[in-house]
Amino acid sequence: MKKTLSVQKNEEIEVVFEDLTHDGAGVAKVDGYPLFVKNGLPGEKARIKVIKANKNYGIGRLLELYERSPYRVDIPKEDAPKYGGCQLAHIRYDGQLMYKENQVRQALARIGKIEGARIHPMIGMDNPWHYRNKAQVPVGEKNGKLVAGFFKPRTHEILDADESVIQLPAVNEAVRAVKEICRELGIPAYDEEHHSGVLRHIMVRYGRKTGELMVVLITRTVELPHRKKLVDAIVSRLKQVKSIVHNINPKRTNVILGEKTKVLWGNEVIYDKIGDIKFAISAPSFYQVNPVQTKVLYEKALEYA
Structure with missing residues (x-):
């Protein structure tokens, strides 16, 4: 018997983001079913539209934020082209470092099967802009x-x-x-x-x-x-x-x-x-x-x- 998905394509639902993917998308879960939504941040409550519902995961689009993360940074629409390739630009820099530290911790646990490893804090830049050569x-x-x-x-x-x-x-x-x-x-x-x-x-x-x-x-x-x-x-x-x-x-x-x-x-x-x-x-x-x-x-x- 085919299992019915928790959510359906084009459905609008309220979610709370729990995590971030490796490329900075927010992760929310509905009855254990993961939804990946660009620009969502952990701790934020939002209304999203499901634009794709695969067997194991779905993709959503952020429609409205009800509760904002303290780490969120707004980027003016006219400045968006300047941030090409900056998937985490909407996250305050100390939040980015915290997110990257958590990514290392999760990789060690999920891939390396190493639980409780000591992860040193990320060493950030004094000025994280205009550095690429x-x-x-x-x-x-x-x-x-x-x-x-x-x-x-x-x-x-x-x-x-x-x-x-x-x-x-x-x-x-x-x-x-x-x-x-x-x-x-x-x-x-x-x-x-x-x-x-x-x-x-x-x-x-x-x-x-x-x-x-x-x-x-x-x-x-x-x-x-x-x-x-x-x-x-x-x-x-x-x-x-x-x-x-x-x-x-x-x-x-x-x-x-x-x-x-x-x-x-x-x-x-x-x-x-x-x-x-x-x-x-x-x-x-x-x-x-x-x-x-x-x-x-x-x-x-x-x-x-």
């Missing part, structure tokens, strides 16, 4: 205009944005300048649906201590239209640039970088320092995106060692 910005076209910014949640629609509140100012400036130059030169944006066009992503890497900047242009095609004019304009507008790289990714894929990379101007790598250690950073190389907390992490590891 790397941006990978998808490029597309809207109303005949090249756009670059963030993917709208759960879609491949690109929201055009000139700034991210978690990227270093120099990175925001570089992304904005390269986007403007590509528009001026009429470089065709990539069309994901038809697998046509040219420019797929703009990547920027920045050495926080050295001030060195790398621009990576990721295209579907081997040829980069207006290559010389593009390079000259980037060098002219971005005085800190030390490397301009062309990466070619002809595949239908969500993977950003392709296998072939060539230097268009300047050096193959830029440099940065964490403490006394100097790092050479190429377009595809791994390097921590938060250099401030990386130093804290390394120092803590050395302390324990």
Whole structure:
């Protein structure tokens, strides 16, 4: 006999959120049946609409808050594009740290079967804004205009944005300048649906201590239209640039970088320092995106060692 679900699609119900998922959605339960709702916070009472009811879990949409969490932070609607990729931006920073600490505790218990482990408090930043030294910005076209910014949640629609509140100012400036130059030169944006066009992503890497900047242009095609004019304009507008790289990714894929990379101007790598250690950073190389907390992490590891 088929079991009847506790809730039905399109039903509106009142819930109290108990927890958060790994990607920051609120978790509520109705007769043990879990409902995941974006923007819900533990302790909040709310009215939601069930938009999906699977066998083991449901998805809801927040309609109205009856009781707010003290950790909730309101984001003005007009500022939403600046927070692209910030799933926890609606949670006060000390609440984010508490949530992450709880995530570690739950992972140890659920996956590692380790109960009662001592979890040290999260070490937060003095200023948790404008710290990322790397941006990978998808490029597309809207109303005949090249756009670059963030993917709208759960879609491949690109929201055009000139700034991210978690990227270093120099990175925001570089992304904005390269986007403007590509528009001026009429470089065709990539069309994901038809697998046509040219420019797929703009990547920027920045050495926080050295001030060195790398621009990576990721295209579907081997040829980069207006290559010389593009390079000259980037060098002219971005005085800190030390490397301009062309990466070619002809595949239908969500993977950003392709296998072939060539230097268009300047050096193959830029440099940065964490403490006394100097790092050479190429377009595809791994390097921590938060250099401030990386130093804290390394120092803590050395302390324990």
